[in-house]
Amino acid sequence: MTDTINTQQTPALRPALPLPEAAARGLAAVGGLATAASAFLAWTYSSAFPGDLTVNGYPGGLQWVTLVAGLLVLLYALTGYRVPGLRWLAPGGAEGATVIVAFGALATTWFTLIAIADELGGLANLASGGWVAGIASLVALLGALGLPRDGVAADADNPLKRVVGYPGKRPDLRPAPALPVAVELLIITLALALGLGIFTFGIDTSYGELFGGFLITAVFAAWALSRSGALGRLTDITSRHRVFTAVGAFVAAAIFPFTQNSDANASIGVNLLIFGATALGLNVVVGLTGLLDLGYVAFLGVGAYTGALVSGAATSSLHVTFPFWAAAITGAAVSGIFGVILGAPTLRVRGDYLAIVTLGFGEIFRIVVNNLDGVSGPNVTGGPNGIPNIPDLSIFGFNLGNAHTIGGITLGRFANYFELMLVFIAIIVLVFSRSSSSRIGRAWVAIREDETAATAMGINAFRFKLLAFALGATLAGLAGTVMAHVGFSVVPDPFVFAGPVPPNSAFLLAAVVIGGMGTVTGPLIGAALFYLLQAKLQFLQSYQLLLFGIALILFMRFRPEGLIANKQRQLEFHEDETESAAELSTAGA
Amino acid sequence: MTDITLENSSSNSPATGTPLLEARGVIMRFGGLTAVNNVDLTVNTGEIIGLIGPNGAGKTTFFNCLTGLYIPTEGQVTYKGTVLPPKPFKVTQAGMARTFQNIRLFHNMTVLENVLVGRHTRTKEGIISAILRGPGYRREEAESREKAMALLEFTGLARKAGHLARNLPYGEQRKLEIARALASEPGLLLLDEPTAGMNPQETRATEELVFAIRDRGIAVLVIEHDMRFIFNLCDRVAVLVQGEKLVEGTSEVVQADERVIAAYLGTPYEATPEAGAAGEADGSIPASDAASDATPDATPDATDATPEEDQ
Numbered sequence: 001m002t003d004t005i006n007t008q009q010t011p012a013l014r015p016a017l018p019l020p021e022a023a024a025r026g027l028a029a030v031g032g033l034a035t036a037a038s039a040f041l042a043w044t045y046s047s048a049f050p051g052d053l054t055v056n057g058y059p060g061g062l063q064w065v066t067l068v069a070g071l072l073v074l075l076y077a078l079t080g081y082r083v084p085g086l087r088w089l090a091p092g093g094a095e096g097a098t099v100i101v102a103f104g105a106l107a108t109t110w111f112t113l114i115a116i117a118d119e120l121g122g123l124a125n126l127a128s129g130g131w132v133a134g135i136a137s138l139v140a141l142l143g144a145l146g147l148p149r150d151g152v153a154a155d156a157d158n159p160l161k162r163v164v165g166y167p168g169k170r171p172d173l174r175p176a177p178a179l180p181v182a183v184e185l186l187i188i189t190l191a192l193a194l195g196l197g198i199f200t201f202g203i204d205t206s207y208g209e210l211f212g213g214f215l216i217t218a219v220f221a222a223w224a225l226s227r228s229g230a231l232g233r234l235t236d237i238t239s240r241h242r243v244f245t246a247v248g249a250f251v252a253a254a255i256f257p258f259t260q261n262s263d264a265n266a267s268i269g270v271n272l273l274i275f276g277a278t279a280l281g282l283n284v285v286v287g288l289t290g291l292l293d294l295g296y297v298a299f300l301g302v303g304a305y306t307g308a309l310v311s312g313a314a315t316s317s318l319h320v321t322f323p324f325w326a327a328a329i330t331g332a333a334v335s336g337i338f339g340v341i342l343g344a345p346t347l348r349v350r351g352d353y354l355a356i357v358t359l360g361f362g363e364i365f366r367i368v369v370n371n372l373d374g375v376s377g378p379n380v381t382g383g384p385n386g387i388p389n390i391p392d393l394s395i396f397g398f399n400l401g402n403a404h405t406i407g408g409i410t411l412g413r414f415a416n417y418f419e420l421m422l423v424f425i426a427i428i429v430l431v432f433s434r435s436s437s438s439r440i441g442r443a444w445v446a447i448r449e450d451e452t453a454a455t456a457m458g459i460n461a462f463r464f465k466l467l468a469f470a471l472g473a474t475l476a477g478l479a480g481t482v483m484a485h486v487g488f489s490v491v492p493d494p495f496v497f498a499g500p501v502p503p504n505s506a507f508l509l510a511a512v513v514i515g516g517m518g519t520v521t522g523p524l525i526g527a528a529l530f531y532l533l534q535a536k537l538q539f540l541q542s543y544q545l546l547l548f549g550i551a552l553i554l555f556m557r558f559r560p561e562g563l564i565a566n567k568q569r570q571l572e573f574h575e576d577e578t579e580s581a582a583e584l585s586t587a588g589a
Numbered sequence: 590m591t592d593i594t595l596e597n598s599s600s601n602s603p604a605t606g607t608p609l610l611e612a613r614g615v616i617m618r619f620g621g622l623t624a625v626n627n628v629d630l631t632v633n634t635g636e637i638i639g640l641i642g643p644n645g646a647g648k649t650t651f652f653n654c655l656t657g658l659y660i661p662t663e664g665q666v667t668y669k670g671t672v673l674p675p676k677p678f679k680v681t682q683a684g685m686a687r688t689f690q691n692i693r694l695f696h697n698m699t700v701l702e703n704v705l706v707g708r709h710t711r712t713k714e715g716i717i718s719a720i721l722r723g724p725g726y727r728r729e730e731a732e733s734r735e736k737a738m739a740l741l742e743f744t745g746l747a748r749k750a751g752h753l754a755r756n757l758p759y760g761e762q763r764k765l766e767i768a769r770a771l772a773s774e775p776g777l778l779l780l781d782e783p784t785a786g787m788n789p790q791e792t793r794a795t796e797e798l799v800f801a802i803r804d805r806g807i808a809v810l811v812i813e814h815d816m817r818f819i820f821n822l823c824d825r826v827a828v829l830v831q832g833e834k835l836v837e838g839t840s841e842v843v844q845a846d847e848r849v850i851a852a853y854l855g856t857p858y859e860a861t862p863e864a865g866a867a868g869e870a871d872g873s874i875p876a877s878d879a880a881s882d883a884t885p886d887a888t889p890d891a892t893d894a895t896p897e898e899d900q
Contacts, residue, residue: 461678
């Protein structure tokens with residue numbers, strides 16, 4: 001208790017553990033190094049645990065993750081020693097980041113050890129290497145907790161913040177001084193390559209334990225990078241080279257299928273992209289215009305059903321075969337028209353009422369397509385059986401259903417669709433970013449901020465809300481046409497409000513909100529996160545939705561603006577600083 | 590109805606021209622409550638008109654009737670001879686822009702973006718051209734930015750163009766609201782309590798700003814509680830009490846009018862027949878009852894009433 005009072009009174013914060021500074025730094029660095037080194041030892045005697053952790057001299061499975069976590073601890077501990085060059089990585093201070101990565105390393109290592117003990121039956125299964133790893137990561141954390149704090153003296157009553165050293169408070173950073181252009185482009189390229197590597201590792205994880213360890217390390221590492229200001233530096237650089245970054249990101253994504261041996265991960269990838277594209281469409285409605293749409297997945301369904309109906313499938317009630325470009329345009333257009341039809345009556349109500357009405361329309365869509373089966377209505381959608389056996393696309397004689405070998409690497413069916421979907425994402429990103437930064441986008445944001453004031457400024461609020469609804473629906477429809485072909489068949493089941501599998505309205509909304517409303521990258525990252533978690537944590541079965549709920553609550557509590565704060569929120573940080581600078585200069589004058 | 594429309598005789602105003610805004614017999618009823626009762630008001634080009642009245646007199650309701658936020662129960666409002674459509678965005682398009690009593694900026698947009706939103710009606714590029722970004726779009730966008738920056742220079746906010754609106758100090762938020770309204774290139778600007786909550790220096794700066802706006806050829810209709818501000822500024826002042834226009838005329842006429850003093854300070858005055866049903870029963874009626882016993886013949890200078898009515 002007295003400790004609390006002291007930290008409140010004195011601006012210089014006392015570390016969580018009373019250690020001499022030199023000892024604390026040494027412990028953190030040595031602990032990090034030892035954690036990394038322990039990855040080369042045998043952690044268990046039996047190869048029954050997946051990943052084979054029995055080999056001395058070479059890391060395997062979860063040991064790779066531990067190695068990375070240990071090296072990150074070492075890196076940040078050395079940054080604290082003011083090693084030349086490393087300081088650039090931590091403009092916001094290294095100490096808070098050290099604590100975070102040390103926690104991450106401890107969590108990853110102990111998660112592994114507990115998993116070994118649990119699966120093989122007892123602590124007796126841990127070899128000496130495992131004990132070394134566990135103790136080393138603990139030493140690293142103890143050292144990190146003894147480091148002087150670099151945090152801002154925020155509320156010292158918060159126990160989490162007292163222990164971790166105010167990790168939540170981001171340092172106020174000045175924009176990084178510009179480096180030579182070539183260096184900056186190189187940094188962006190490296191960052192994208194690293195991102196691709198991390199994503200590929202995550203999607204490649206073949207067993208739940210490895211994905212769990214990967215997830216823990218990734219979350220803590222991202223947190224530490226953000227806390228130390230390294231991510232902020234990277235954002236500064238990418239914002240100076242927007243086009244290069246965007247093109248680079250698409251190239252990196254296009255390379256992804258070439259890194260895969262089997263088509264299984266490409267299947268996850270293409271579904272992830274469809275989910276992301278739909279989330280980006282929803283972002284127009286929710287993020288920019290501020291209309292809460294709880295039935296948005298229906299527009300994906302309209303696009304998918306339209307695509308299936310004109311695909312030439314034998315089961316389609318329309319016996320027509322459109323070329324794909326025409327099918328895509330038809331799907332997008334029909335979905336857009338549905339957006340207008342649904343929007344025209346519903347957009348007359350605001351707020352909660354709109355949410356309820358859209359929820360209702362989303363359910364109506366699913367129930368209607370379930371019943372247009374020729375029994376309870378005209379046969380249009382095939383009812384619960386849907387439209388099966390949708391033929392594969394053929395674009396300029398290139399059949400997407402067959403495997404093709406390009407440059408010695410075989411791209412399977414899903415990889416083909418992945419590349420196609422990537423082109424669609426590029427179009428959707430272009431449409432989204434250009435419309436959001438235009439007169440139209442400003443009108444949308446104005447409506448979101450204050451509809452009455454927006455109307456008083458001459459904005460026809462109803463028309464612009466309808467436009468947002470229609471554009472969002474069009475983008476979802478575009479994604480839907482690809483979805484119809486990827487999944488072989490279209491059935492009503494996925495188009496529900498909430499369910500355990502991603503493309504449903506609740507998950508779409510969560511991806512937008514958690515990713516960051518109003519941004520381009522936010523919903524894409526949110527969608528990727530949700531889809532990967534869902535695909536990789538299937539061993540959790542019914543606990544998945546529980547964890548999903550807990551994660552949502554934690555997110556809204558600790559980072560309500562989402563993973564990627566939109567530019568206005570970033571500006572807020574930036575602005576405080578210019579404000580105080582201006583005040584200082586006027587005070588001096 | 591009392592309707593003393595005097596010719597503008599104020600010395601500091603430029604030549605006034607043709608009628609710009611004409612409200613004829615505007616009545617606004619909410620259920621059984623008549624908030625605005627048969628009010629006539631004319632604003633000529635180049636004029637600054639003040640609209641004053643005790644709290645709950647129906648000033649803002651009348652404003653909302655003018656700007657299309659409310660549809661008047663009876664009566665009509667014409668702007669430059671054409672009847673105004675009852676939609677706020679069409680009113681703005683026609684050339685009347687307004688600010689709000691409680692600031693309604695787009696808080697999470699930058700100062701520049703706020704003003705750019707104000708230019709909405711004077712630009713026309715649609716979604717397709719926004720996506721294709723042709724030369725026409727870029728020209729219009731560049732022109733918009735140029736004009737918006739010019740307006741920020743005019744209001745003294747250019748230095749803060751990149752700041753978030755919500756982080757501006759209070760006085761600058763008021764200024765930004767005016768800049769945003771000016772961006773729609775209005776012929777008539779309606780200001781709803783532009784100096785509420787301001788200190789004397791800021792109020793004086795706002796006064797200068799309103800004169801500068803009038804010098805740009807924009808007529809101004811202003812609601813205000815600050816009597817010194819109103820009487821310094823306005824060519825004519827209309828007094829609204831319990832939804833009805835009590836008197837209209839130059840500052841001198843209004844300041845000398847006993848009924849105005851009575852309405853503010855509560856000397857009993859003979860109400861018009863409808864007065865019992867009119868107005869929101871807030872402030873003025875209890876005040877007049879209470880004051881009638883104490884000081885029946887109190888006739889202080891109207892400007893001295895300012896502190897009491899200032900919020």
